Amino acid sequence: MTNQAAWLDGTGQTFRVGSAEMPNIDANEVLIKNCAIAINPIDWKVRDYGWLIKHWPTILGSDAAGVVIDVGSEVHNFKKGDRVIGHGISMISQKPKHGTFQHYVAFEAPKVAKIPDSMSFNDACVLPLAFDTAATGLFKDHDKGYLGLEFPSISANPSDKKLIIYGGSSSVGALAIQLAVAAGAYVVAIASRKNFDFCRSCGAHEVFDYNDPTVVDEVVQAVKSGKPTDFVGIFDTISQEESYKIVVPILERLGSGNLATVLGGPSNLPAGSKTAYVEGINDYVDLLRGKFMTPALEQGILKCLPKPFVVGKGLESVEKGCLENKKGVSAKKVVIELEVE
Ligand SMILES: NC(=O)c1ccc[n+]([C@@H]2O[C@H](COP(=O)([O-])OP(=O)(O)OC[C@H]3O[C@@H](n4cnc5c(N)ncnc54)[C@H](OP(=O)(O)O)[C@@H]3O)[C@@H](O)[C@H]2O)c1
Numbered sequence: 001m002t003n004q005a006a007w008l009d010g011t012g013q014t015f016r017v018g019s020a021e022m023p024n025i026d027a028n029e030v031l032i033k034n035c036a037i038a039i040n041p042i043d044w045k046v047r048d049y050g051w052l053i054k055h056w057p058t059i060l061g062s063d064a065a066g067v068v069i070d071v072g073s074e075v076h077n078f079k080k081g082d083r084v085i086g087h088g089i090s091m092i093s094q095k096p097k098h099g100t101f102q103h104y105v106a107f108e109a110p111k112v113a114k115i116p117d118s119m120s121f122n123d124a125c126v127l128p129l130a131f132d133t134a135a136t137g138l139f140k141d142h143d144k145g146y147l148g149l150e151f152p153s154i155s156a157n158p159s160d161k162k163l164i165i166y167g168g169s170s171s172v173g174a175l176a177i178q179l180a181v182a183a184g185a186y187v188v189a190i191a192s193r194k195n196f197d198f199c200r201s202c203g204a205h206e207v208f209d210y211n212d213p214t215v216v217d218e219v220v221q222a223v224k225s226g227k228p229t230d231f232v233g234i235f236d237t238i239s240q241e242e243s244y245k246i247v248v249p250i251l252e253r254l255g256s257g258n259l260a261t262v263l264g265g266p267s268n269l270p271a272g273s274k275t276a277y278v279e280g281i282n283d284y285v286d287l288l289r290g291k292f293m294t295p296a297l298e299q300g301i302l303k304c305l306p307k308p309f310v311v312g313k314g315l316e317s318v319e320k321g322c323l324e325n326k327k328g329v330s331a332k333k334v335v336i337e338l339e340v341e
Helices: 041-049 128-139 173-181 195-204 216-222 243-252 285-296 318-325
Strands: 003-007 016-020 027-037 065-069 083-087 104-108 113-115 161-166 184-189 206-211 228-234 258-261 275-276 307-312 332-337
Touching: 016 104, 027 083, 027 307, 041 104, 041 318, 065 128, 083 104, 083 128, 113 285, 128 173, 161 173, 161 216, 173 184, 173 195, 173 216, 184 216, 195 206, 206 216, 216 243, 228 243, 228 275, 307 318, 318 332
Parallel strands: 161 184, 161 228, 184 206, 228 258, 258 275, 307 332
Antiparallel strands: 003 016, 027 065, 027 104, 027 332, 065 083, 083 113
């Protein structure tokens, strides 16, 4: 077996396809042959701005779906031939073997989940980073500014919790809606009108349009009226000036509330509110993979959304994929198919 990767040689460079070492796996790692990889905004942001990376060249990429080739001596829950998805962490570990933009990748076993036989690799690879980011924002401690929901389950009963998910049609938003609903919460989503049905297909109970001048009034009304009544806060999956112009006035009108963000938070949060930055790479949500993710995928409770938008085959398409994502996508995930001998 030989390996190839889409290498990034430095800030502002284009991806270069070339040979790479076959990843050496540690005792707690799994070696995967990648069949499909997905592109996330962080990939082109790291490339454009040089964030996070301390050693060049590197191999980026967070999302992959593929087949287990080998397991480390301490891994007992996966075996050769298993169909899986994995969350690559090369941006944090600084080890190229952990980036998914290559034919063979090493994942820490807790970052891997089995997928059903009937699920395509293209569909499944949309999940890992968005799942972890959404779960972190939703389930970490309310005291710290996150939303503090109970963990999701296969048979969740409706709870007394209500929350707003801003950017419901983004990758992180689609997972946040699904996971919040699987935790029993009542979800008020905000997205553009063309994606109302998409947000409903993720499970949102109500959806409002961020382009509508009355969006703040309407969302406040939705939160204040009806049941359930325990408002836990807002998950802003966009976290930019445009979203803060809407979520901050909503919190002001509601008195206060938590605000989980995926980028730096606003400076004008109303008194009594808390904000927390969500780190999409962490160990906190690892236990959800076997306990919830795999059975939820098997039972159709967790869907592979947004749907893949396949931009090409082979590692040469990583460059194109990053450009497509940077141009902007709407309720879809840029995916690249890999055919590995
Ligand atoms: N902190 C972390 O660890 C972490 C992890 C993952 C992602 N992120 C960040 O989270 C952000 C979202 O990532 P993603 O992959 O989920 O993005 P994405 O899927 O590429 O986002 C595309 C979506 O954003 C929506 N959108 C764009 N501008 C909007 C606005 N002003 N208001 C509401 N919705 C808007 C669009 O909705 P419509 O088409 O409906 O208009 C579109 O569906 C990125 O900035 C990413 O870098 C951070």
